[in-house]
Amino acid sequence: MERKNKAPSIKDIAEEAGVAISTVSNVINKKGMVTKKTSFKVLKAIKKLGYRPNIIARSLRTKKTKTIGVILQDISNPFGSHVIKGMEEVARKRGYVLILGCTFYDKEEENRQVNVLLSQFIDGLIFISGYDNNSLVERIHKKGLPVVVADRELNNKNIPSVLIDNKEAMIKAVDYLCKFGHKNIGYVTFGTEGQTTTRKRYLGYIEGLKKNNLPVKEEYIIIDESLRLKETDRTYDVMKNFIKGHRLPSAFVTLSDVNAFGLIKALKKSGLRVPEDISVIGFDNVYFSNFLDPLLTTIKQPKKLMGKKAMNLLIDIIEKKNIDDINIKLPTKLIIRDSVSYPAEDNIKI
Amino acid sequence: MERKNKAPSIKDIAEEAGVAISTVSNVINKKGMVTKKTSFKVLKAIKKLGYRPNIIARSLRTKKTKTIGVILQDISNPFGSHVIKGMEEVARKRGYVLILGCTFYDKEEENRQVNVLLSQFIDGLIFISGYDNNSLVERIHKKGLPVVVADRELNNKNIPSVLIDNKEAMIKAVDYLCKFGHKNIGYVTFGTEGQTTTRKRYLGYIEGLKKNNLPVKEEYIIIDESLRLKETDRTYDVMKNFIKGHRLPSAFVTLSDVNAFGLIKALKKSGLRVPEDISVIGFDNVYFSNFLDPLLTTIKQPKKLMGKKAMNLLIDIIEKKNIDDINIKLPTKLIIRDSVSYPAEDNIKI
DNA sequence: TAATAACATAAAAACGTTTTTTTAAAAGCA
DNA sequence: TGCTTTTAAAAAAACGTTTTTATGTTATTA
Numbered sequence: 001m002e003r004k005n006k007a008p009s010i011k012d013i014a015e016e017a018g019v020a021i022s023t024v025s026n027v028i029n030k031k032g033m034v035t036k037k038t039s040f041k042v043l044k045a046i047k048k049l050g051y052r053p054n055i056i057a058r059s060l061r062t063k064k065t066k067t068i069g070v071i072l073q074d075i076s077n078p079f080g081s082h083v084i085k086g087m088e089e090v091a092r093k094r095g096y097v098l099i100l101g102c103t104f105y106d107k108e109e110e111n112r113q114v115n116v117l118l119s120q121f122i123d124g125l126i127f128i129s130g131y132d133n134n135s136l137v138e139r140i141h142k143k144g145l146p147v148v149v150a151d152r153e154l155n156n157k158n159i160p161s162v163l164i165d166n167k168e169a170m171i172k173a174v175d176y177l178c179k180f181g182h183k184n185i186g187y188v189t190f191g192t193e194g195q196t197t198t199r200k201r202y203l204g205y206i207e208g209l210k211k212n213n214l215p216v217k218e219e220y221i222i223i224d225e226s227l228r229l230k231e232t233d234r235t236y237d238v239m240k241n242f243i244k245g246h247r248l249p250s251a252f253v254t255l256s257d258v259n260a261f262g263l264i265k266a267l268k269k270s271g272l273r274v275p276e277d278i279s280v281i282g283f284d285n286v287y288f289s290n291f292l293d294p295l296l297t298t299i300k301q302p303k304k305l306m307g308k309k310a311m312n313l314l315i316d317i318i319e320k321k322n323i324d325d326i327n328i329k330l331p332t333k334l335i336i337r338d339s340v341s342y343p344a345e346d347n348i349k350i
Numbered sequence: 351m352e353r354k355n356k357a358p359s360i361k362d363i364a365e366e367a368g369v370a371i372s373t374v375s376n377v378i379n380k381k382g383m384v385t386k387k388t389s390f391k392v393l394k395a396i397k398k399l400g401y402r403p404n405i406i407a408r409s410l411r412t413k414k415t416k417t418i419g420v421i422l423q424d425i426s427n428p429f430g431s432h433v434i435k436g437m438e439e440v441a442r443k444r445g446y447v448l449i450l451g452c453t454f455y456d457k458e459e460e461n462r463q464v465n466v467l468l469s470q471f472i473d474g475l476i477f478i479s480g481y482d483n484n485s486l487v488e489r490i491h492k493k494g495l496p497v498v499v500a501d502r503e504l505n506n507k508n509i510p511s512v513l514i515d516n517k518e519a520m521i522k523a524v525d526y527l528c529k530f531g532h533k534n535i536g537y538v539t540f541g542t543e544g545q546t547t548t549r550k551r552y553l554g555y556i557e558g559l560k561k562n563n564l565p566v567k568e569e570y571i572i573i574d575e576s577l578r579l580k581e582t583d584r585t586y587d588v589m590k591n592f593i594k595g596h597r598l599p600s601a602f603v604t605l606s607d608v609n610a611f612g613l614i615k616a617l618k619k620s621g622l623r624v625p626e627d628i629s630v631i632g633f634d635n636v637y638f639s640n641f642l643d644p645l646l647t648t649i650k651q652p653k654k655l656m657g658k659k660a661m662n663l664l665i666d667i668i669e670k671k672n673i674d675d676i677n678i679k680l681p682t683k684l685i686i687r688d689s690v691s692y693p694a695e696d697n698i699k700i
Numbered sequence: 701t702a703a704t705a706a707c708a709t710a711a712a713a714a715c716g717t718t719t720t721t722t723t724a725a726a727a728g729c730a
Numbered sequence: 731t732g733c734t735t736t737t738a739a740a741a742a743a744a745c746g747t748t749t750t751t752a753t754g755t756t757a758t759t760a
Contacts, residue, residue: 057716293643407746
């Protein structure tokens with residue numbers, strides 16, 4: 001009397017409807033020729049048994065999984081989470097599913113993740129803001145797996161990408177400070193190599209100074225690898241320390257908003273006012289930039305849009321749609337708020 | 351002369367090594383009996399051809415996909431992204447892969463997502479902070495698919511869950527304000543029904559007042575459904591508006607930190623000081639709570655831990671490990687910073 | 701030494717689809 | 731009518747694994 005409660009298969013439907021398996025398949029996929037009458041019978045059986053195609057079996061046969069892998073460094077970072085948000089939205093709407101892998105800034109982990117995902121499991125891969133592991137991405141690309149790189153500049157223009165112009169954006173930031181008459185502009189970053197974003201932004205900072213006929217002063221450039229991980233916390237610690245005993249510039253540019261947050265906290269705790277004593281400008285326009293005190297002046301990156309564009313591009317490639325440009329460049333914008341003002345008397349020292 | 355560049359299959363390995371397919375399988379899975387010698391031959395062939403098992407085919411046979419679905423409302427929310435971070439970490443370490451679905455607070459979307467994931471595709475499902483769609487989760491549970499609910503209280507204690515005690519936590523917040531002598535304590539939330547978190551926290555607020563012999567004053571309770579989406583922005587707008595023309599309490603409790611951020615901005619823009627004029631207490635201990643001005647006093651939720659616990663619980667269930675308790679309760683903690691002080695003269699009105 | 705047990709491997713079946721091939725019936729045409 | 735073409739459906743093959751069953755050695759035992 002007992003009955004196995006297995007999910008019905010296409011075979012069960014075929015039996016129930018009294019037709020062949022292939023006919024059921026044809027009905028499901030609207031392929032081949034099948035009369036209204038048989039189609040109806042099949043549809044009825046499907047409904048009756050509550051049948052759902054097994055996507056694993058389907059994938060095995062079609063070699064398509066409708067699954068897209070996304071590898072990024074840290075999902076809890078506000079930049080990353082907004083990019084993912086855009087990706088997820090597009091994937092879902094286009095019938096794909098998104099699988100997420102975080103590398104936590106670990107190069108080995110990046111390799112491992114790629115290997116996991118590459119096991120003939122995903123239809124395509126998006127790399128977002130990993131290391132400049134050109135060889136890794138190129139290996140995948142050569143293998144024939146559709147891949148898109150987001151927020152990272154590759155030399156190989158054959159690899160599809162979605163980017164902003166980090167250098168140009170950073171020049172904008174420096175220009176803006178110069179308009180206020182700042183002559184001593186510091187820079188806070190966790191590195192100038194490794195990732196194209198950090199490198200290009202640093203280059204933009206340097207070029208911005210040159211463009212405005214300002215000398216590069218090493219003493220105002222803080223490069224600290226340890227900021228990478230707990231970005232805001234560490235920036236606070238490092239800058240708190242830096243502030244005592246160092247000459248300070250009249251303004252700081254930071255690699256990203258989260259660094260700016262830490263910097264501003266450090267400045268305030270040291271008795272300095274922002275922007276009256278020191279101006280600060282961020283990068284990213286993270287949501288909370290607009291709730292800090294002072295509201296943070298920053299460079300806006302279209303985070304969610306970047307995610308959407310990257311996902312659309314990838315799926316277009318997977319589905320062999322016509323594509324005009326595989327290297328998409330997104331605009332940035334200076335968001336003027338309250339953290340920049342005129343320089344105080346030159347070069348404060350506590 | 352042309353050669354198909356297909357990935358090698360187990361069959362190719364068998365041929366290369368001169369053994370049967372089943373033997374190769376046994377070597378790969380360390381099952382059955384196979385001599386060192388054959389094993390070596392097989393391993394050599396695997397290496398030579400760069401063979402990797404096709405997980406789709408494996409899944410079809412074993413009925414295990416090593417894939418876990420996670421449904422949450424919004425990945426860009428700092429609470430959600432930290433929970434996911436914890437989940438991803440555990441999943442990865444235990445050999446699973448995480449697929450992500452966002453519902454954006456849309457009940458229909460929630461249903462759709464579940465249906466997508468349920469197509470015999472995932473080994474288990476984690477629901478985090480969705481609507482009180484008891485029936486939905488129970489349907490899944492009854493179907494036999496391992497499921498864990500995080501950050502949401504269900505009546506049915508047979509369904510595994512990982513939670514905090516929202517009510518008790520909120521009472522702590524009210525208690526703390528009362529210790530400072532606050533008699534008029536307001537509450538800001540986007541709803542008191544729908545999600546258990548919002549309901550329980552509201553109940554905690556009410557019970558906290560009672561416990562401290564304070565009357566519930568409707569005039570100080572702001573419930574605004576629109577806060578749900580752009581939480582901080584909307585809270586700012588709504589509270590900015592509320593502040594003019596209303597009597598204000600001497601302190602506010604908020605549903606979550608992101609609401610507190612908006613509230614504080616609104617208070618400041620209205621010329622009020624926090625905490626000198628009005629005290630504010632948040633909920634979540636989002637990373638940026640520690641960089642606001644003033645640093646936000648708040649209730650800490652172990653976000654990442656919640657993600658880890660939920661994922662571990664789910665995988666334990668999937669792998670039929672021994673489990674002592676399927677309803678895990680995580681501790682909360684009051685984090686004392688700078689946004690709470692003694693009440694100013696009673697009841698400010700601008 | 702012959703029967704049996706243990707071991708190592710091979711062969712075949714199964715998972716649930718899609719795709720290709722085959723078959724049978726109906727329709728079209730000279 | 732008899733032959734070809736078209737149409738609809740069935741049957742079989744294939745996808746790449748794991749699992750079950752079968753087979754042939756070698757070792758063990760009486």
